[in-house]
Amino acid sequence: MTAPDVTIDNLTVAFKRGQVRALDDVSLRLPAGMVGLLGPNGAGKTTLMRVLTGVLRPTSGTVSVDGTDLTSRAQRREVKAATGYLPQELGLYPELTARQFLDYMALLKGVTDRRARRDRVEEVLELVALGDVARRKKLKTYSGGMKRRVGIAQAVLNDPRLLIVDEPTVGLDPEERLRFRGLLATLAGDRTVLLSTHIVDDIVQTCPNVVVIEHGNVAFQGAIGDLAARAEGKVWHVAQPATAPPPDLPTVTVTPGLAGTTYRVISSRTPASDAERVTATVEDGYMALMHAI
Numbered sequence: 001m002t003a004p005d006v007t008i009d010n011l012t013v014a015f016k017r018g019q020v021r022a023l024d025d026v027s028l029r030l031p032a033g034m035v036g037l038l039g040p041n042g043a044g045k046t047t048l049m050r051v052l053t054g055v056l057r058p059t060s061g062t063v064s065v066d067g068t069d070l071t072s073r074a075q076r077r078e079v080k081a082a083t084g085y086l087p088q089e090l091g092l093y094p095e096l097t098a099r100q101f102l103d104y105m106a107l108l109k110g111v112t113d114r115r116a117r118r119d120r121v122e123e124v125l126e127l128v129a130l131g132d133v134a135r136r137k138k139l140k141t142y143s144g145g146m147k148r149r150v151g152i153a154q155a156v157l158n159d160p161r162l163l164i165v166d167e168p169t170v171g172l173d174p175e176e177r178l179r180f181r182g183l184l185a186t187l188a189g190d191r192t193v194l195l196s197t198h199i200v201d202d203i204v205q206t207c208p209n210v211v212v213i214e215h216g217n218v219a220f221q222g223a224i225g226d227l228a229a230r231a232e233g234k235v236w237h238v239a240q241p242a243t244a245p246p247p248d249l250p251t252v253t254v255t256p257g258l259a260g261t262t263y264r265v266i267s268s269r270t271p272a273s274d275a276e277r278v279t280a281t282v283e284d285g286y287m288a289l290m291h292a293i
Protein backbone atom coordinates (compact mmCIF):
# COMPACT_ATOMS: atom_id res chain seq x y z
CA MET A 1 0.00 0.00 0.00
CA THR A 2 1.36 3.41 -0.87
CA ALA A 3 0.55 6.44 1.24
CA PRO A 4 -3.03 7.57 0.64
CA ASP A 5 -3.75 10.98 -0.68
CA VAL A 6 -6.74 12.62 0.97
CA THR A 7 -7.47 15.96 -0.63
CA ILE A 8 -10.26 18.35 0.26
CA ASP A 9 -10.74 21.37 -1.99
CA ASN A 10 -13.02 24.37 -1.41
CA LEU A 11 -15.51 22.31 0.57
CA THR A 12 -18.68 24.10 1.58
CA VAL A 13 -21.63 22.55 3.40
CA ALA A 14 -24.63 24.80 3.95
CA PHE A 15 -27.83 24.02 5.86
CA LYS A 16 -31.14 25.84 6.18
CA ARG A 17 -31.15 27.20 2.63
CA GLY A 18 -27.66 28.58 3.05
CA GLN A 19 -28.27 30.37 6.36
CA VAL A 20 -25.91 28.03 8.25
CA ARG A 21 -22.51 27.27 6.77
CA ALA A 22 -21.19 24.30 8.73
CA LEU A 23 -18.10 24.30 6.49
CA ASP A 24 -17.08 27.33 4.48
CA ASP A 25 -14.59 26.89 1.62
CA VAL A 26 -12.40 24.39 3.47
CA SER A 27 -9.24 23.09 1.79
CA LEU A 28 -7.11 20.42 3.46
CA ARG A 29 -4.54 17.79 2.66
CA LEU A 30 -4.48 14.86 5.10
CA PRO A 31 -1.16 13.00 5.17
CA ALA A 32 -0.77 9.29 5.98
CA GLY A 33 -0.60 8.40 9.67
CA MET A 34 -2.63 9.84 12.49
CA VAL A 35 -4.18 13.26 12.07
CA GLY A 36 -5.93 14.93 15.01
CA LEU A 37 -9.10 16.94 14.45
CA LEU A 38 -9.78 19.61 17.06
CA GLY A 39 -12.32 22.39 17.38
CA PRO A 40 -14.95 23.79 19.71
CA ASN A 41 -18.53 22.50 19.76
CA GLY A 42 -20.37 23.36 16.59
CA ALA A 43 -17.15 24.08 14.64
CA GLY A 44 -18.02 21.68 11.81
CA LYS A 45 -16.03 18.56 12.71
CA THR A 46 -18.94 16.12 12.49
CA THR A 47 -20.03 17.68 9.21
CA LEU A 48 -16.52 17.17 7.81
CA MET A 49 -16.49 13.53 8.97
CA ARG A 50 -19.92 12.91 7.44
CA VAL A 51 -18.73 14.23 4.10
CA LEU A 52 -15.56 12.12 4.30
CA THR A 53 -17.59 8.96 4.92
CA GLY A 54 -19.84 9.68 1.95
CA VAL A 55 -22.93 10.06 4.18
CA LEU A 56 -23.39 13.76 3.40
CA ARG A 57 -23.06 15.41 0.01
CA PRO A 58 -21.44 18.84 0.17
CA THR A 59 -23.01 21.98 -1.23
CA SER A 60 -19.85 22.54 -3.27
CA GLY A 61 -16.22 21.49 -3.41
CA THR A 62 -14.46 18.16 -3.84
CA VAL A 63 -13.06 15.44 -1.60
CA SER A 64 -10.94 12.65 -2.96
CA VAL A 65 -9.07 9.64 -1.59
CA ASP A 66 -6.47 8.35 -4.01
CA GLY A 67 -8.33 9.97 -6.86
CA THR A 68 -11.75 8.57 -5.88
CA ASP A 69 -14.20 11.47 -5.64
CA LEU A 70 -16.09 10.87 -2.40
CA THR A 71 -18.84 13.27 -3.38
CA SER A 72 -19.77 11.48 -6.57
CA ARG A 73 -22.83 9.23 -6.57
CA ALA A 74 -21.37 7.30 -9.47
CA GLN A 75 -18.38 6.25 -7.32
CA ARG A 76 -20.37 5.12 -4.30
CA ARG A 77 -18.91 1.64 -4.28
CA GLU A 78 -15.35 3.00 -4.37
CA VAL A 79 -16.16 5.43 -1.56
CA LYS A 80 -17.36 2.57 0.62
CA ALA A 81 -14.16 0.70 -0.11
CA ALA A 82 -11.96 3.71 0.61
CA THR A 83 -13.26 4.79 4.01
CA GLY A 84 -14.03 3.30 7.41
CA TYR A 85 -15.92 5.07 10.19
CA LEU A 86 -16.27 4.62 13.92
CA PRO A 87 -19.05 7.01 14.98
CA GLN A 88 -19.52 8.27 18.53
CA GLU A 89 -22.51 6.02 19.04
CA LEU A 90 -22.16 2.75 17.20
CA GLY A 91 -25.20 0.50 17.59
CA LEU A 92 -24.00 -2.97 18.58
CA TYR A 93 -26.37 -5.95 18.78
CA PRO A 94 -26.19 -6.97 22.46
CA GLU A 95 -27.19 -10.59 21.94
CA LEU A 96 -24.52 -11.31 19.31
CA THR A 97 -20.90 -12.24 19.94
CA ALA A 98 -18.31 -9.93 18.36
CA ARG A 99 -17.67 -12.54 15.70
CA GLN A 100 -21.35 -12.85 14.78
CA PHE A 101 -21.68 -9.08 14.69
CA LEU A 102 -18.62 -8.63 12.48
CA ASP A 103 -19.79 -11.41 10.17
CA TYR A 104 -23.06 -9.54 9.74
CA MET A 105 -21.27 -6.21 9.13
CA ALA A 106 -18.99 -7.85 6.55
CA LEU A 107 -22.07 -9.19 4.78
CA LEU A 108 -23.57 -5.68 4.74
CA LYS A 109 -20.29 -4.41 3.28
CA GLY A 110 -20.70 -6.82 0.41
CA VAL A 111 -18.46 -9.76 1.36
CA THR A 112 -20.88 -12.44 0.20
CA ASP A 113 -18.46 -15.37 0.16
CA ARG A 114 -18.75 -17.16 3.54
CA ARG A 115 -15.20 -18.34 3.74
CA ALA A 116 -13.76 -14.94 2.76
CA ARG A 117 -15.97 -13.37 5.39
CA ARG A 118 -14.87 -15.79 8.09
CA ASP A 119 -11.20 -15.23 7.26
CA ARG A 120 -11.52 -11.45 7.29
CA VAL A 121 -13.46 -11.46 10.58
CA GLU A 122 -10.72 -13.57 12.18
CA GLU A 123 -8.09 -11.16 10.84
CA VAL A 124 -9.73 -8.06 12.27
CA LEU A 125 -10.46 -9.76 15.61
CA GLU A 126 -6.78 -10.60 15.78
CA LEU A 127 -5.88 -7.02 14.82
CA VAL A 128 -7.89 -5.52 17.69
CA ALA A 129 -6.81 -8.29 20.10
CA LEU A 130 -10.29 -9.67 20.74
CA GLY A 131 -9.82 -13.23 19.53
CA ASP A 132 -10.59 -15.37 22.56
CA VAL A 133 -13.27 -13.37 24.29
CA ALA A 134 -15.12 -12.77 21.05
CA ARG A 135 -15.53 -16.49 20.52
CA ARG A 136 -17.52 -16.93 23.70
CA LYS A 137 -19.15 -13.75 24.93
CA LYS A 138 -22.12 -11.68 23.88
CA LEU A 139 -21.50 -8.00 23.23
CA LYS A 140 -23.74 -6.96 26.12
CA THR A 141 -21.10 -8.31 28.53
CA TYR A 142 -18.23 -6.25 27.04
CA SER A 143 -16.47 -3.35 28.77
CA GLY A 144 -16.44 0.10 27.14
CA GLY A 145 -12.93 -0.45 25.77
CA MET A 146 -13.82 -3.84 24.30
CA LYS A 147 -16.91 -2.39 22.61
CA ARG A 148 -14.76 0.35 21.13
CA ARG A 149 -12.39 -2.28 19.77
CA VAL A 150 -15.31 -4.09 18.12
CA GLY A 151 -16.24 -0.70 16.65
CA ILE A 152 -12.78 -0.32 15.18
CA ALA A 153 -12.86 -3.90 13.92
CA GLN A 154 -16.04 -3.19 11.90
CA ALA A 155 -14.52 0.05 10.59
CA VAL A 156 -11.45 -1.72 9.18
CA LEU A 157 -13.25 -4.78 7.74
CA ASN A 158 -12.80 -3.30 4.26
CA ASP A 159 -9.16 -2.32 4.95
CA PRO A 160 -9.92 1.37 4.25
CA ARG A 161 -7.32 3.92 3.16
CA LEU A 162 -9.00 6.54 5.32
CA LEU A 163 -10.23 5.64 8.80
CA ILE A 164 -12.35 8.19 10.66
CA VAL A 165 -12.78 7.92 14.40
CA ASP A 166 -15.09 10.22 16.35
CA GLU A 167 -14.45 10.81 20.10
CA PRO A 168 -13.36 7.20 20.64
CA THR A 169 -11.97 7.45 24.17
CA VAL A 170 -14.92 9.14 25.88
CA GLY A 171 -16.08 7.04 28.83
CA LEU A 172 -13.06 4.73 28.85
CA ASP A 173 -11.05 4.22 32.02
CA PRO A 174 -7.41 5.44 31.88
CA GLU A 175 -5.96 2.03 31.05
CA GLU A 176 -8.52 1.28 28.34
CA ARG A 177 -7.84 4.72 26.92
CA LEU A 178 -4.11 4.05 26.65
CA ARG A 179 -4.70 0.66 25.03
CA PHE A 180 -7.15 2.13 22.57
CA ARG A 181 -4.75 4.92 21.65
CA GLY A 182 -2.07 2.31 21.03
CA LEU A 183 -4.43 0.35 18.79
CA LEU A 184 -5.20 3.42 16.67
CA ALA A 185 -1.50 4.17 16.25
CA THR A 186 -0.92 0.57 15.12
CA LEU A 187 -3.69 0.85 12.56
CA ALA A 188 -2.36 4.11 11.16
CA GLY A 189 0.68 2.69 9.35
CA ASP A 190 0.36 3.94 5.83
CA ARG A 191 -3.33 4.76 5.97
CA THR A 192 -4.75 8.05 7.23
CA VAL A 193 -6.53 7.89 10.58
CA LEU A 194 -8.52 11.04 11.33
CA LEU A 195 -9.10 11.25 15.07
CA SER A 196 -11.68 13.76 16.25
CA THR A 197 -11.62 14.43 19.97
CA HIS A 198 -11.90 17.12 22.62
CA ILE A 199 -9.15 15.40 24.61
CA VAL A 200 -6.01 17.27 23.54
CA ASP A 201 -3.78 14.73 25.31
CA ASP A 202 -5.05 11.91 23.04
CA ILE A 203 -3.88 13.94 20.06
CA VAL A 204 -0.58 14.99 21.65
CA GLN A 205 0.27 11.35 22.36
CA THR A 206 -0.66 9.90 18.98
CA CYS A 207 -0.91 12.45 16.17
CA PRO A 208 2.10 14.02 14.41
CA ASN A 209 -0.29 16.26 12.50
CA VAL A 210 -3.36 18.19 13.49
CA VAL A 211 -6.22 20.15 11.94
CA VAL A 212 -8.17 22.75 13.90
CA ILE A 213 -11.61 23.80 12.65
CA GLU A 214 -13.39 26.87 13.96
CA HIS A 215 -16.69 28.34 12.71
CA GLY A 216 -16.53 26.16 9.61
CA ASN A 217 -13.03 27.34 8.68
CA VAL A 218 -9.58 25.80 8.98
CA ALA A 219 -7.88 27.69 11.81
CA PHE A 220 -4.73 25.56 11.67
CA GLN A 221 -3.29 22.60 9.78
CA GLY A 222 0.19 21.25 10.23
CA ALA A 223 2.63 19.57 12.60
CA ILE A 224 1.53 19.28 16.22
CA GLY A 225 4.74 21.01 17.36
CA ASP A 226 3.83 24.03 15.27
CA LEU A 227 0.50 24.32 17.07
CA ALA A 228 2.34 24.44 20.40
CA ALA A 229 4.79 26.96 18.95
CA ARG A 230 1.80 29.20 18.17
CA ALA A 231 1.75 30.12 21.90
CA GLU A 232 5.50 30.28 22.53
CA GLY A 233 6.42 33.35 24.55
CA LYS A 234 2.76 33.97 25.46
CA VAL A 235 2.23 31.49 28.28
CA TRP A 236 2.53 32.70 31.84
CA HIS A 237 2.14 31.46 35.35
CA VAL A 238 0.50 34.10 37.50
CA ALA A 239 0.29 33.50 41.22
CA GLN A 240 -2.60 35.17 43.03
CA PRO A 241 -2.77 35.27 46.80
CA ALA A 242 -6.54 35.33 46.55
CA THR A 243 -8.54 33.08 44.20
CA ALA A 244 -9.58 35.85 41.81
CA PRO A 245 -8.25 35.05 38.31
CA PRO A 246 -6.23 37.64 36.38
CA PRO A 247 -8.82 39.69 34.49
CA ASP A 248 -9.87 38.90 30.90
CA LEU A 249 -7.07 36.49 30.03
CA PRO A 250 -7.69 32.99 28.61
CA THR A 251 -6.85 30.60 31.43
CA VAL A 252 -5.51 27.14 30.56
CA THR A 253 -5.21 25.69 34.07
CA VAL A 254 -5.83 26.73 37.65
CA THR A 255 -3.61 25.11 40.28
CA PRO A 256 -4.46 25.66 43.93
CA GLY A 257 -1.52 25.73 46.34
CA LEU A 258 -0.75 26.58 49.97
CA ALA A 259 0.50 30.09 49.18
CA GLY A 260 -2.32 30.87 46.75
CA THR A 261 -3.56 29.84 43.34
CA THR A 262 -1.45 29.67 40.17
CA TYR A 263 -3.16 30.55 36.90
CA ARG A 264 -1.70 29.47 33.56
CA VAL A 265 -2.75 32.22 31.20
CA ILE A 266 -2.19 33.22 27.59
CA SER A 267 -1.15 36.80 26.98
CA SER A 268 0.99 38.58 24.39
CA ARG A 269 2.10 41.04 27.11
CA THR A 270 3.43 40.46 30.62
CA PRO A 271 0.19 39.98 32.58
CA ALA A 272 1.61 40.87 36.04
CA SER A 273 4.92 42.12 37.40
CA ASP A 274 5.69 38.78 39.07
CA ALA A 275 4.38 36.61 36.20
CA GLU A 276 6.69 33.80 35.10
CA ARG A 277 6.97 32.90 31.43
CA VAL A 278 6.73 29.13 30.77
CA THR A 279 7.15 26.75 27.81
CA ALA A 280 4.08 26.40 25.60
CA THR A 281 2.20 23.12 25.20
CA VAL A 282 -0.21 22.06 22.46
CA GLU A 283 -3.12 22.99 24.71
CA ASP A 284 -1.65 26.49 25.07
CA GLY A 285 -1.27 26.71 21.29
CA TYR A 286 -4.91 25.72 20.85
CA MET A 287 -6.06 28.32 23.36
CA ALA A 288 -3.92 31.04 21.74
CA LEU A 289 -5.42 30.14 18.38
CA MET A 290 -9.01 30.16 19.67
CA HIS A 291 -8.52 33.54 21.32
CA ALA A 292 -6.54 34.99 18.39
CA ILE A 293 -3.62 35.91 20.65
Ligand SMILES: Nc1ncnc2c1ncn2[C@@H]1O[C@H](COP(=O)(O)OP(=O)(O)OP(=O)(O)O)[C@@H](O)[C@H]1O
Residues within 6 Å of the ligand: 015, 016, 020, 021, 022, 039, 040, 041, 042, 043, 044, 045, 046, 047, 048
Ligand atom coordinates in the same frame (compact mmCIF):
# COMPACT_ATOMS: atom_id res chain seq x y z
N1 LIG B 1 -28.49 18.98 9.62
C1 LIG B 1 -28.23 20.22 10.04
N2 LIG B 1 -29.12 21.24 9.89
C2 LIG B 1 -28.84 22.48 10.29
N3 LIG B 1 -27.68 22.85 10.89
C3 LIG B 1 -26.76 21.90 11.08
C4 LIG B 1 -26.97 20.53 10.68
N4 LIG B 1 -25.88 19.81 11.00
C5 LIG B 1 -25.01 20.67 11.57
N5 LIG B 1 -25.53 21.92 11.63
C6 LIG B 1 -24.87 23.12 12.16
O1 LIG B 1 -23.60 23.21 11.56
C7 LIG B 1 -22.62 23.64 12.52
C8 LIG B 1 -21.53 22.61 12.64
O2 LIG B 1 -22.03 21.44 13.25
P1 LIG B 1 -21.16 20.12 13.53
O3 LIG B 1 -22.07 19.10 14.14
O4 LIG B 1 -20.44 19.73 12.30
O5 LIG B 1 -20.12 20.66 14.64
P2 LIG B 1 -19.07 19.83 15.52
O6 LIG B 1 -17.77 20.53 15.37
O7 LIG B 1 -19.11 18.39 15.15
O8 LIG B 1 -19.62 20.02 17.00
P3 LIG B 1 -19.53 19.00 18.26
O9 LIG B 1 -18.11 19.04 18.72
O10 LIG B 1 -20.47 19.64 19.22
O11 LIG B 1 -19.98 17.64 17.79
C9 LIG B 1 -23.38 23.89 13.82
O12 LIG B 1 -23.72 25.24 13.87
C10 LIG B 1 -24.63 23.03 13.66
O13 LIG B 1 -25.69 23.56 14.40
